[in-house]
Amino acid sequence: xxxxxxxxxxxxxxxxxxxxxxxxxxxxxxxVKGKNRHxxxxxxxxxxxxxxxxxxxxxVQHTYGRLYVMLNEHPYEEVAAALRDxxxxxxxxxxxxxxxxxxxxxxxxxxVFRANKGPKSTFKVTVxxxxxxxxxxxxxxxxxxxxxxxxxxxxxxxxxxxxxVELRVDIQQGAAYVYCDVEQGAGGFPYGAxxxxxxxxxxxxxxxxxxxxxxxKGLTLEAVHFHSYPFTSEQAKxxxxxxxxxxxxxxxxxFKLHLVPFTDIQTSFAxxxxxxxxxxxxxxxxxxxxxxxxERESAHAIVTGDSLGQVASQTLGSMxxxxxxxxxxxxxxxxxxxxVDIIRIAEQIGTYETSILPYEDCCTLFVPKSPxxxxxxxxVEKAEATIDNLxxxxxxxxxxxxxxxxxxxxxxxxxxxxxxxxxx
Ligand code: ATP
Ligand code: MG
Numbered sequence: 001x002x003x004x005x006x007x008x009x010x011x012x013x014x015x016x017x018x019x020x021x022x023x024x025x026x027x028x029x030x031x032v033k034g035k036n037r038h039x040x041x042x043x044x045x046x047x048x049x050x051x052x053x054x055x056x057x058x059x060v061q062h063t064y065g066r067l068y069v070m071l072n073e074h075p076y077e078e079v080a081a082a083l084r085d086x087x088x089x090x091x092x093x094x095x096x097x098x099x100x101x102x103x104x105x106x107x108x109x110x111x112v113f114r115a116n117k118g119p120k121s122t123f124k125v126t127v128x129x130x131x132x133x134x135x136x137x138x139x140x141x142x143x144x145x146x147x148x149x150x151x152x153x154x155x156x157x158x159x160x161x162x163x164x165v166e167l168r169v170d171i172q173q174g175a176a177y178v179y180c181d182v183e184q185g186a187g188g189f190p191y192g193a194x195x196x197x198x199x200x201x202x203x204x205x206x207x208x209x210x211x212x213x214x215x216x217k218g219l220t221l222e223a224v225h226f227h228s229y230p231f232t233s234e235q236a237k238x239x240x241x242x243x244x245x246x247x248x249x250x251x252x253x254x255f256k257l258h259l260v261p262f263t264d265i266q267t268s269f270a271x272x273x274x275x276x277x278x279x280x281x282x283x284x285x286x287x288x289x290x291x292x293x294x295e296r297e298s299a300h301a302i303v304t305g306d307s308l309g310q311v312a313s314q315t316l317g318s319m320x321x322x323x324x325x326x327x328x329x330x331x332x333x334x335x336x337x338x339x340v341d342i343i344r345i346a347e348q349i350g351t352y353e354t355s356i357l358p359y360e361d362c363c364t365l366f367v368p369k370s371p372x373x374x375x376x377x378x379x380v381e382k383a384e385a386t387i388d389n390l391x392x393x394x395x396x397x398x399x400x401x402x403x404x405x406x407x408x409x410x411x412x413x414x415x416x417x418x419x420x421x422x423x424x
Pocket of ligand 2: 204206305306307310
């Protein structure tokens with residue numbers, strides 16, 4: 001996203017100049033939080049400020065429980081593109097401000113109506129009067145505004161039930177706000193509102209999507225990646241760094257990636273003569289290591305990209321036996337989702353292209369011909385008991401974990417830190 005990006009056609013420019021601010025709406029999950037509401041709004045305002053930092057003239061206002069973005073001549077479309085990535089925003093609208101006075105409202109309503117895209121054969125006007133001293137009531141105002149627009153646009157018809165365009169006017173003391181569009185926001189909670197978890201990040205399609213969904217639900221995430229260097233390549237690791245940088249975009253400006261050396265553990269599993277159980281054993285070891293890192297990082301859950309039935313390790317039986325390796329809650333945002341829907345999100349958040357690069361992951365290296373789909377917990381525990389020094393190897397893997405801290409630029413980080421202060 002760049003503030004120098006120019007919009008193309010004259011039409012679009014006209015569209016932009018029709019608006020001077022954006023009205024932001026919080027998610028309903030946030031609004032039910034009663035007393036916390038103000039704090040949520042403040043954190044959200046901080047995140048919005050951070051997302052809009054590339055737009056120098058834009059100002060975020062937080063007044064009387066409302067969040068506005070003053071565009072100050074920045075093209076609306078560019079600002080909207082940045083707002084779509086802000087978690088906790090349920091929707092937003094480009095708005096034109098008018099004096100709280102009949103003629104001004106009518107003229108502004110007409111300008112907004114004209115700037116609105118799409119077919120406009122029918123319309124409806126909805127006026128809300130927050131300021132009760134305004135001399136005309138809502139019914140009168142509906143009529144006043146609609147008749148003005150109709151007079152200037154003769155082919156137009158009113159349709160109360162199913163209009164092409166709904167022209168909305170919100171009259172407050174000192175100003176009226178006029179808009180048509182309501183754009184869907186990313187929803188969820190502001191980043192970091194719901195605590196910290198560790199994301200098991202492979203190089204595949206699923207886990208970055210699981211991470212994004214976790215972040216959208218307000219989790220602060222750190223990623224844990226297991227590599228079997230030199231069996232897995234440097235490029236495989238780079239791929240995970242690239243995916244992490246993509247996820248960094250949705251954070252408060254900082255994203256930790258823990259790179260765990262898994263070669264020794266994996267090799268000893270391969271030598272244990274339990275071919276069909278190897279994936280189960282690997283996954284359990286991954287969870288045990290992750291739990292130890294979680295303790296060190298004060299994280300309270302593990303997020304994975306598991307999706308029910310996708311592969312042998314993701315049958316209900318496998319999930320049961322694998323999940324028992326940790327006491328931490330395992331959050332699996334994709335568990336009930338179909339692959340096509342997961343891919344659609346991966347494309348939207350920009351991880352798909354990287355995920356499909358063909359570098360080997362540590363788990364694809366040792367995949368047996370017929371992995372068990374229904375492992376028996378007792379047999380798995382027995383197999384683990386036969387492996388010499390498993391506990392020590394697990395402790396050593398934690399000790400030798402390399403942590404990379406990815407950061408956005410300084411300016412963005414500052415805004416992010418303010419946001420963090422408000423939570424903790
Ligand atoms: P993805 O599920 O991301 O597409 P994948 O299909 O290669 O990757 P699976 O075999 O489906 O991985 O593994 C299920 C989940 O286990 C992953 O979504 C991820 O959360 C975790 N996982 C697998 N391999 C690794 C790894 N090398 N490092 C960290 N986590 C991993
Ligand atoms: Mg998968």
